[in-house]
Amino acid sequence: MDIFFEIHKNLPREGPGDSEATLKALSFVPELGVDGRILDIACGPGMQTMDLAENSSATIEALDTHEPFLKALEKKINDGGLRHRIRTRKHSMFNLDYEEESFDLIWSEGAIYIMGFEKGLRAWGKFLKPGGHMVVSEVSWLKKEISNEPRAFWGKHYPEIGTISKNIKIIEHSGYIPVAHFILPEEAWWKFYYTPMIKRIEELRMKHQGEPEWESTLDEELQEVELFRNYSSEYGYAFYIMKKIQ
Numbered sequence: 580m581d582i583f584f585e586i587h588k589n590l591p592r593e594g595p596g597d598s599e600a601t602l603k604a605l606s607f608v609p610e611l612g613v614d615g616r617i618l619d620i621a622c623g624p625g626m627q628t629m630d631l632a633e634n635s636s637a638t639i640e641a642l643d644t645h646e647p648f649l650k651a652l653e654k655k656i657n658d659g660g661l662r663h664r665i666r667t668r669k670h671s672m673f674n675l676d677y678e679e680e681s682f683d684l685i686w687s688e689g690a691i692y693i694m695g696f697e698k699g700l701r702a703w704g705k706f707l708k709p710g711g712h713m714v715v716s717e718v719s720w721l722k723k724e725i726s727n728e729p730r731a732f733w734g735k736h737y738p739e740i741g742t743i744s745k746n747i748k749i750i751e752h753s754g755y756i757p758v759a760h761f762i763l764p765e766e767a768w769w770k771f772y773y774t775p776m777i778k779r780i781e782e783l784r785m786k787h788q789g790e791p792e793w794e795s796t797l798d799e800e801l802q803e804v805e806l807f808r809n810y811s812s813e814y815g816y817a818f819y820i821m822k823k824i825q
């Protein structure tokens with residue numbers, strides 16, 4: 580059994596975020612009509628996919644590699660009567676095979692780090708129409724001076740993490756005009772992500788008491804939560820909204 584996926588099974592989200600932030604980011608993008616096309620990369624269980632569908636007229640391609648997350652989204656699509664507007668696809672962000680310049684908007688919350696910020700921006704841009712928009716959320720340093728603990732953690736897990744100003748420079752060098760950015764509020768880490776995850780960790784701890792592999796993985800996941808509790812002023816998620824150069 581994959582311990583990581585047991586921890587993350589059926590959580591409302593798979594990364595920090597909430598509807599308010601999704602809609603705030605969407606407000607910087609020109610309204611899309613019925614022929615608009617959105618690609619939601621690494622949609623997870625699809626909270627933001629549903630928000631995008633309910634707040635635009637576009638059709639959405641929602642992509643993820645983990646089947647159970649896509650199943651969870653499928654249920655939401657059916658419940659919301661949005662089958663004609665959202666298509667899910669099990670596919671990797673590393674080998675997108677869409678027609679070039681075919682999307683008006685590419686969206687990816689909490690997942691571009693899997694490819695790396697710059698690599699993702701460069702690789703995905705070719706699927707955007709000229710003048711199309713890209714919106715990503717990315718873990719970012721919020722201060723110049725970073726304490727040893729978060730520096731060590733992110734140095735191990737995502738050494739590419741940068742400051743907001745560094746990321747804006749990367750956006751400018753990768754074929755885009757920066758449109759806006761904002762920091763995800765702290766509450767958006769807790770409500771749909773860390774708080775349900777802590778509850779799940781506690782349940783699994785009871786169930787798997789005395790199993791070293793489980794205990795060490797659960798401890799590691801909790802360490803990440805505690806790190807954020809202690810150092811949320813030093814790092815956070817930032818939304819970056821950009822427009823592809825024509």
Ligand SMILES: C[S@@+](CC[C@H](N)C(=O)[O-])C[C@H]1O[C@@H](n2cnc3c(N)ncnc32)[C@H](O)[C@@H]1O
Nearest residue numbers: 592593594621622623643644645671672688689
């Ligand atoms: C941190 S989660 C974010 C999910 C969702 N956007 C959200 O905010 O709830 C990262 C997601 O990336 C997906 N993922 C991992 N590797 C992937 C890949 N190579 N291609 C597409 N999705 C991938 C995972 O299954 C997971 O759903």
